[in-house]
Amino acid sequence: MAEHAARHLRRRGPVAGWCCSFAGVPPSPDHRLPHRTLSHAAAPQGPAAGSVCTGGEGPRKQQPPPKSPSSFHGSPSSKLAGLIDYPRRILSPGRVSPIDPDAHPPIPTPTPTDQPQPHNPEPQQPMAPFVAVREEEEEGQGDGLDLRLCLRGRDGGCVVVMDLDSAVLCGSSAFFAAMAPEPNAAAGARRIEVDGVDNVAAFRDAVELMFQADAPRWLARAGVSRAIAVLEVASSIMFDKGIRSCLEYIEAVPWNENEEEKLKHLFARCTFVEALSKDVLARLQTQPSSSSEDLTGQLIQSVTSSTNNSARKDMQSLINGLLSKSSVYQKDLSGLNKRSLYQICCSCLNLLVELFKEDLEPKCGTGQALKIRHNKPMIERVSKQSENLSWLFEILVNNDMAENFVVLWAGQDDLIRMHEQASPMFRYELSRISAGVFIALGQGKVQCPSDLRSQLFRGWFTPMLTDFGWLQRCSKGLDARALEDSLGQALLTLPLREQQSLFEEWFQCFASRGAECPNLSRAFQVWWRRSFAR
Numbered sequence: 157m158a159e160h161a162a163r164h165l166r167r168r169g170p171v172a173g174w175c176c177s178f179a180g181v182p183p184s185p186d187h188r189l190p191h192r193t194l195s196h197a198a199a200p201q202g203p204a205a206g207s208v209c210t211g212g213e214g215p216r217k218q219q220p221p222p223k224s225p226s227s228f229h230g231s232p233s234s235k236l237a238g239l240i241d242y243p244r245r246i247l248s249p250g251r252v253s254p255i256d257p258d259a260h261p262p263i264p265t266p267t268p269t270d271q272p273q274p275h276n277p278e279p280q281q282p283m284a285p286f287v288a289v290r291e292e293e294e295e296g297q298g299d300g301l302d303l304r305l306c307l308r309g310r311d312g313g314c315v316v317v318m319d320l321d322s323a324v325l326c327g328s329s330a331f332f333a334a335m336a337p338e339p340n341a342a343a344g345a346r347r348i349e350v351d352g353v354d355n356v357a358a359f360r361d362a363v364e365l366m367f368q369a370d371a372p373r374w375l376a377r378a379g380v381s382r383a384i385a386v387l388e389v390a391s392s393i394m395f396d397k398g399i400r401s402c403l404e405y406i407e408a409v410p411w412n413e414n415e416e417e418k419l420k421h422l423f424a425r426c427t428f429v430e431a432l433s434k435d436v437l438a439r440l441q442t443q444p445s446s447s448s449e450d451l452t453g454q455l456i457q458s459v460t461s462s463t464n465n466s467a468r469k470d471m472q473s474l475i476n477g478l479l480s481k482s483s484v485y486q487k488d489l490s491g492l493n494k495r496s497l498y499q500i501c502c503s504c505l506n507l508l509v510e511l512f513k514e515d516l517e518p519k520c521g522t523g524q525a526l527k528i529r530h531n532k533p534m535i536e537r538v539s540k541q542s543e544n545l546s547w548l549f550e551i552l553v554n555n556d557m558a559e560n561f562v563v564l565w566a567g568q569d570d571l572i573r574m575h576e577q578a579s580p581m582f583r584y585e586l587s588r589i590s591a592g593v594f595i596a597l598g599q600g601k602v603q604c605p606s607d608l609r610s611q612l613f614r615g616w617f618t619p620m621l622t623d624f625g626w627l628q629r630c631s632k633g634l635d636a637r638a639l640e641d642s643l644g645q646a647l648l649t650l651p652l653r654e655q656q657s658l659f660e661e662w663f664q665c666f667a668s669r670g671a672e673c674p675n676l677s678r679a680f681q682v683w684w685r686r687s688f689a690r
Contacts, residue, residue, distance in 0.1 A: 303336065305363065306349040307356050314356045318363060322346065328366040330394035358385035362398055365390075371401040380406060380415045384422060391426045400432055407435045416440070452479075453496035456551075460500055460544040468540075472547050479551060494557050501548050501561060505568065508541040508586075512574040515582075535582045542585035543632075546592050558602045565593055566612040575619050583619075584626035590616040591627065591639050597649070598642025610654055613647065617658055621665045625672035636674075644679025655683050 303322035308315050326333040337346045353359050361382060368374045375383050383402050390398035411419070420440060423433070455475060462468040479492060515534055552558035575583050593616075596602040597609065604612075620643070628636050647658055659680050666673045 302346065304347040306347065307353055307359055308349070308351045309356050310352050310354050316356055316360050318360070320363070321367075324366055325363070328395055328397060332393065355385060355389070358382070358389050362386045362389040362393065362395060365398050365401070366395065371397070372405055375401060375405040380409055380411055381418070384415065384418050388422055388426065391428065399428065403428065403432050403436055407439070411439075449493040449496070453493055453500070456497065456548075457500055460504060460548070465540070468543075476551070480554070492551075492555055497548065497552065497557070498560060498564075501545065501564065504541050504544045504548070505564065508538065508545070509568075509570055509574075511538050511541065512571060512578055515578055516574060538582040538585050542588055545589050549589070549592050549596075553596050553601050558596060559604055562593055562597075562602060562604050562608060562612060565589065566608060566615055569615070572615045572619070580623070580626060584623035584630070587616070587620050587623035587627060588632070588634065590620055591634055594620070594646050595638060595642040598645035606649075606651070609646070610650055613650060613654070613658060617647075618661070621662065621673055624674045625669070628671075640674045640676065641678075643674055644676045644682075647676070648679055648682060652683070652687055656687065659683055 300321050301319040303320050303325060305318045305320055305325070306315065307318070322336055326336045332348065335348050350359070361378065365371055365374060365386060375386075378386070383405055387399060387402035387406070389395075390402060406419070419436065423437065423440065455471075459468055459471045459475060462471065511534065549558060549561050552561050571586060575586055593602075593612065597604065597612075624636075627634055627639070647655060650658070659676070662673070662676050663680070666675070
């Protein structure tokens with residue numbers, strides 16, 4: 157039965173083929189020892205680097221690498237380090253039935269004359285990075301499968317044996333062409349053994365690809381991750397057709413972030429022909445920092461000029477994610493230009509001043525606060541610029557660039573003057589911007605000189621007391637409690653004399669308006685203790 161199965165596996169097909177098995181190599185006629193299956197379970201007793209796998213023979217003895225020209229050391233396949241080493245079941249390309257890795261041939265009962273002697277296995281030596289050994293065998297394979305390829309994992313834990321057509325193998329790979337024995341070396345079968353392979357599965361896939369008539373279809377079924385692994389092996393064994401097919405497939409399909417990182421590491425280690433790899437490299441190469449800065453400024457400018465409120469909020473969230481310090485896309489400030497950001501801030505501030513001036517012009521008709529021009533109410537137009545400035549200030553704070561914004565906001569004398577005359581229905585939007593600045597100062601996110609902080613409080617503290625009730629009713633995400641705490645903390649950073657005048661103003665406002673005024677009682681107690689402690 158075993159002989160019949162062997163003849164069935166070696167039967168010639170219409171095209172050159174290959175087969176592989178996790179079962180053991182048939183024993184040599186010169187050694188009548190019990191058959192032992194080559195599998196990953198028995199691999200810990202495998203030979204060290206440079207040994208020759210003999211399949212079902214008895215105890216393996218370590219042999220030094222042969223000194224004959226058949227040895228092959230320092231091969232270009234040293235790039236195979238770092239590949240995966242898990243075994244997989246191999247299916248025949250269609251010429252024979254799938255080989256069951258769990259099927260084992262019957263074990264003959266040894267006679268007393270050939271009973272194996274007990275032995276003590278020698279400690280396994282460290283395996284070389286990559287060793288390939290070829291040898292002539294006496295038993296012929298015939299039927300076109302005239303070369304046996306044995307792949308062994310780095311730790312000896314995975315063994316794959318493949319019977320192949322040497323003409324196809326050597327014609328596809330310059331590495332195997334140099335390894336294969338001469339055609340007239342022997343009439344029997346020949347053998348190549350490769351030890352120290354980290355990713356046996358990828359190596360086997362690369363060999364399988366040599367025998368595929370439709371390589372793109374095979375790669376499409378395999379997927380991008382396997383194609384990248386095969387590309388690395390193909391580069392190591394100088395499989396030019398495989399390199400071309402892998403690069404063409406990888407360039408034409410989408411990648412996820414993990415696959416992109418694999419490609420970056422692969423191109424950092426391996427060199428490919430520019431004509432083949434230029435399209436893939438075009439998708440991997442990053443843009444210059446100057447180009448990134450210009451593009452970031454254009455994106456932010458587009459957001460601030462957007463006329464769709466819902467789309468503007470979505471784009472703001474997108475930009476925040478890209479510019480965040482914890483983002484995988486942005487690791488430094490190379491993509492953010494401080495000058496361009498402040499130009500956009502000044503543009504929004506100028507528009508805000510123009511809107512308040514427009515509101516104070518003599519009004520025709522009823523004189524309602526909802527003055528409509530360009531089909532947009534004044535409230536909506538003021539709110540848009542206020543949200544833009546608050547968002548820009550948030551970006552500046554997150555990137556440690558916000559001190560100059562405090563200078564700009566503290567010096568808006570025209571807006572401070574027009575705040576008293578504007579309608580309370582939209583003037584509170586100015587205090588929304590002030591609230592963001594006070595919170596950043598109170599939480600220590602922005603550090604400014606004492607005179608700048610004093611100027612800011614002299615200009616915007618009174619409008620804040622006036623608009624706090626409106627900010628509570630129309631919060632738009634503003635935390636009133638955080639504003640009260642931060643406003644008190646920021647006020648306590650001023651000189652004590654200025655603190656006294658501001659706390660007196662707050663005390664009078666709070667006594668008359670109650671909840672419509674921010675509650676600074678805690679900060680007031682701290683100031684009182686510091687000023688009048690015994």
